[in-house]
Amino acid sequence: xxxxxxxxxxxxxxxxxxxxxxxxxxxxxxxxxxxxxxxxxxxxxxxxxxxxxxxxxxxxxxxxxxxxxxxxxxxxxxxxxxxxxxxxxxxxxxxxxxxxxxxxxxxxxxxxxxxxxxxxxxxxxxxxxxxxxxxxxxxxxxxxxxxxxxxxxxxxxxxxxxxxxxxxxxxxxxxxxxxxxxxxxxxxxxxxxxxxxxxxxxxxxxxxxxxxxxxxxxxxxxxxxxxxxxxxxxxxxxxxxxxxxxxxxxxxxxxxxxxxxxxxxxxxxxxxxxxxxxxxxxxxxxxxxxxxxxxxxxxxxxxxxxxxxxxxxxxxxxxxxxxxxxxxxxxxxxxxxxxxxxxxxxxxxxxxxxxxxxxxxxxxxxxxxxxxxxxxxxxxxxxxxxxxxxxxxxxxxxxxxxxxxxxxxxxxxxxxxxxxxxxxxxxxxxxxxxxxxxxxxxxxxxxx
Numbered sequence: 001x002x003x004x005x006x007x008x009x010x011x012x013x014x015x016x017x018x019x020x021x022x023x024x025x026x027x028x029x030x031x032x033x034x035x036x037x038x039x040x041x042x043x044x045x046x047x048x049x050x051x052x053x054x055x056x057x058x059x060x061x062x063x064x065x066x067x068x069x070x071x072x073x074x075x076x077x078x079x080x081x082x083x084x085x086x087x088x089x090x091x092x093x094x095x096x097x098x099x100x101x102x103x104x105x106x107x108x109x110x111x112x113x114x115x116x117x118x119x120x121x122x123x124x125x126x127x128x129x130x131x132x133x134x135x136x137x138x139x140x141x142x143x144x145x146x147x148x149x150x151x152x153x154x155x156x157x158x159x160x161x162x163x164x165x166x167x168x169x170x171x172x173x174x175x176x177x178x179x180x181x182x183x184x185x186x187x188x189x190x191x192x193x194x195x196x197x198x199x200x201x202x203x204x205x206x207x208x209x210x211x212x213x214x215x216x217x218x219x220x221x222x223x224x225x226x227x228x229x230x231x232x233x234x235x236x237x238x239x240x241x242x243x244x245x246x247x248x249x250x251x252x253x254x255x256x257x258x259x260x261x262x263x264x265x266x267x268x269x270x271x272x273x274x275x276x277x278x279x280x281x282x283x284x285x286x287x288x289x290x291x292x293x294x295x296x297x298x299x300x301x302x303x304x305x306x307x308x309x310x311x312x313x314x315x316x317x318x319x320x321x322x323x324x325x326x327x328x329x330x331x332x333x334x335x336x337x338x339x340x341x342x343x344x345x346x347x348x349x350x351x352x353x354x355x356x357x358x359x360x361x362x363x364x365x366x367x368x369x370x371x372x373x374x375x376x377x378x379x380x381x382x383x384x385x386x387x388x389x390x391x392x393x394x395x396x397x398x399x400x401x402x403x404x405x406x407x408x409x410x411x412x413x414x415x416x417x418x419x420x421x422x423x424x425x426x427x428x429x430x431x432x433x434x435x436x437x438x439x440x441x442x443x444x445x446x447x448x
Contacts, residue, residue, distance in 0.1 A: 012090055012310035016318040020166075021299045021326060027168035029295030031175030041183045042200045045190035054197050057137020061201075064124055064138065065145055071258060074250035075106050075156035076163075078243060080298070081305045081385045083164025088309025095165070097229040097236075099219065101243055102157035104234075110150025117146045137197050144201035151208045158215035166302050170218065177214055182207035242387070249389035253380075253396045260403055260426055264419060267407060271416050278358035279416070281349045282366040285342065286423075289334050289370035293377040296327045300381030308386045313446040320382070320438070327378045331370035338367040365420030372424040375431025383434060388441050395433040402429050 046058045079102040086094040125138040155178070162171045182204050189199030233239075261283075268279040300323040307316035338345070342363045346356050383392040403426040410418030 010089075010311050012088060013312050014088075014306070014310060014315055016303055016307075016315050016322060018322060018326075021296075021303070021319070021322045024163070024166055024168040024299040024302055025295040025323075025326065027172035027295075028163070028298040029292055031172045032291040032294050034175055034179040035291075041186055042190075045186050045200055046197055053131065053133040054137050056131070056134045058141055058197055058200065060125065060134065061138040061141035061145070061197075064142055067258065068120075069149075069152060071251060071254045072109065072153065073156055074247045074254065075102055075109075075153055076160040077250055077301065077384050078102070078246040078389075079157050079160025080164040080301050081246065081387050082243065083161050084166075084302045084305025084385055085309035085387065087165050088306035088312075091309075092224055092227040093229050093233070095161075096223055096227060097234050097239070098164075098243075099157065099161045100229065100234045101240060102160060103154055105243065105247070106153035106157045107150045110153045113146060113149040117143065117149075120146070141197050141201045144198060144205055148205040148208045151205075151212050155208060155211050155215060158212070158219055161219055162215075163298055163302055164305065165222070166306070168299075174211060174215055174218070178207055178211035181210045246384075246387055246389045249393040250384065252393050253389075256396050256400050260400055260423075263404075263407070264423055267411060267419055268416065274352075274354045274358050275416050277350065277352065277355045278362060279419075281346055281355065281359045282362055282420075284349060285338050285345065285363075285366040286369045289331070289338075289373070290377070292330050292334050293327060293370065293374060296323055296330060297377040297381035299323055300327075300378050301385035304382040304385030305387070306385075308445050311446060313442070316442060316446065323378050323381070324375070327374040328371070331374035334370045335367045338370075339364065342367060362416060362420055365417070365424065368424055369427060373427035373431070375435060376427050377431075379431055379434035379438075382438070383441075386441065386445060388437075388445075391437055391441065392434065395430060395437070398433060399426055399429040402426070 042058060042062070046055050079098060082098045083095050086092075086098060121139050121143055125135040125142070155174075159171055159174060162174065185203035185206055186200045189195045189203045190197075191199075193199060195202065265276070265279070269276045300319065303319040303323070304316060307313070307319060343356075343360055346359045346363070350356060350359070380392065383389065403422055406422040406425050407419070410421055412418070414421065
């Protein structure tokens with residue numbers, strides 16, 4: 001049988017439409033936007049205690065948790081990419097096998113985090129603050145959150161499986177249940193029962209368990225007993241190695257990106273407290289832009305993986321165009337929104353007139369991050385979905401090197417303007433470097 005006939009037999013055509021892209025991206029974006037609402041609720045609950053050290057401890061504990069566990073959220077993205085490829089091939093058995101491998105890995109990592117918790121609790125809070133009372137609150141909050149580490153990572157795997165099958169609305173439902181339960185329990189435990197910071201932490205832990213139970217109930221209903229993988233298939237060394245390599249590459253990418261943000265804060269601190277505070281306020285604008293772009297990155301992730309699994313190049317090319325169009329359209333709208341309403345947002349986030357004035361000066365740079373980062377977010381989704389993770393990791397390293405060079409060159413003459421310009425260059429370079437590799441990688445994956 002010739003190559004053309006072999007390819008025809010393994011190709012599974014499907015159509016990529018605007019509706020398909022937005023059907024994944026919009027629910028994901030709405031789900032991501034429930035996260036800052038949860039943070040605001042926790043802050044309001046603890047803020048009503050009237051103890052500044054409690055609020056500071058909560059803030060540091062949340063940052064610490066996001067820093068460590070956010071970097072380990074690769075379970076969600078790697079699972080999405082691998083499930084999407086199996087979905088594209090029509091391989092129901094492998095979809096289930098990917099889920100089980102992800103769950104086993106998630107539980108194992110969660111247990112490892114529990115084993116490391118005494119060391120983390122003994123050292124990390126003191127590295128974040130010199131105030132003993134604040135550190136004690138941080139330990140209380142973070143210690144409770146760590147108890148459900150296996151559950152947290154398992155929820156990442158469940159969300160990744162659902163998104164890998166292109167079920168954006170179902171993913172939104174899971175996020176609403178998880179964060180909605182968290183908000184209600186935070187008010188109940190923290191305010192009504194008077195548990196304070198501990199109540200907020202227990203609310204999150206309980207919500208994670210509720211999310212896990214609901215997620216498992218939903219996912220198990222999508223499994224077919226006729227296609228249940230064997231234990232040998234689940235622990236296949238080659239498949240496990242692929243999962244671990246993908247996770248490792250995404251982890252390195254995430255750590256370097258977090259390092260870039262940490263470096264931005266460190267350099268910004270040299271400009272004084274007012275500028276540092278202004279930068280912190282403006283980073284909220286960047287993060288809000290990221291929430292919108294993450295939804296489209298998720299759509300690119302699922303559709304790229306599905307196209308590669310289906311070995312259908314036309315769907316991949318169409319996905320490339322449509323996710324690119326919507327990414328830049330969304331980034332443009334978000335950028336204009338922040339230019340128009342940024343000053344009002346800044347006034348909401350801080351009451352200091354000095355900080356407000358400083359933030360207004362650098363607001364255009366923060367508003368620009370959506371446009372300069374749109375391509376990077378889209379490419380991240382495509383490279384993860386297609387499991388081209390090694391190239392994504394390498395381009396992140398190269399972009400970080402250029403970022404460090406731009407800080408050295410631009411910050412001395414331009415000050416904080418140079419700092420923000422460097423951040424925009426980092427985002428832009430990542431996108432351009434990855435986009436330049438797409439034609440070659442696509443030829444390798446599709447053989448065309």
